[in-house]
Amino acid sequence: MSETIPKACVMGHPVAQSRSPLLHGHWLKTLGIAGAYELVDVSEADFPSFLRNLRPNGFVGGNITVPHKEAAFRAVDRRDEAASAIGAVNTVWYEDASLVGGNTDAYGFASHLDASIPRWHETARRAVVLGAGGAARAIVHALLSRGLQVAIVNRTLARAEALAAHVSGGPSAARASAHAPGALDALLASADLLVNATSLGMAGKDALDLDVSRLAPGAIVYDIVYVPLETALLRAARARGHRAVDGLGMLLHQAVPAFARWFGVTPAVTPALRAVIEADIRARTGAA
């Protein structure tokens, strides 16, 4: 029987750390869907052919994680609008015989913000995004799509410039700018939204050296790092009265459209789901 149930997977290398099986497994169980979600550790050399043979291998689709997101972008038959804009694919599914690649990180970022602070975008005009890596690409795309001006601040200025140039092909051209860390204090003073999209502040990494007193009083602070569950940035922001948005919600929300593609039901991000993932983070890392 098991070969007839819909099966999805997460493909990465390494992949054992992924929380996607727990997340999708929770939805399969609570929604009563006869399906499965597996971990597949696949090397860079083997990934393109594994992906091209996903359906013959028994999968209806899957997630792609480090280091395969760009390879997946190249290997799919076509991409959705977000994946095309971001340049990376984190979710694949079939439409008839075509393997389609999408990117749900921008959706996850914005949905969690919408759920946490309804109508935030009605007053937010200027965002500062720290970082210019894969996650920052998705976030910059999400914020430009919502009409904000986005200042990208990165340790390696050339990477921030490359990201700003990447999004400059379309109507968002004039709304993205690149800056070195030295410009941060001045940018913070007029920001409506600050997003940490670097790995700084994550357990085991360097601390994020940022003075929240430089922020405008009404600014929203969003940290996409979710280990620890409450980062030093979020704690400092809350202590000064800022509205703070955490990274775990982004992780949960980005999984929603993928599950809907594979299993035909749109799941909800619930407190119960959040509790399951929080417990796993605490158990595996001892993080508070």
Ligand code: NAP
């Ligand atoms: P990435 O592509 O490796 O980019 C890392 C970014 O952090 C770069 O901008 C890098 O700057 C910066 N950085 C790293 N170490 C630094 C340091 N010591 N000083 C200053 N800047 C530093 O990683 P990513 O995939 O974008 O992920 C970034 C973080 O977001 C990770 O912690 C990841 O776990 C988290 N994330 C969360 C979610 C979620 O759903 N909540 C989703 C995706 C990612 P340079 O360019 O100068 O190297």
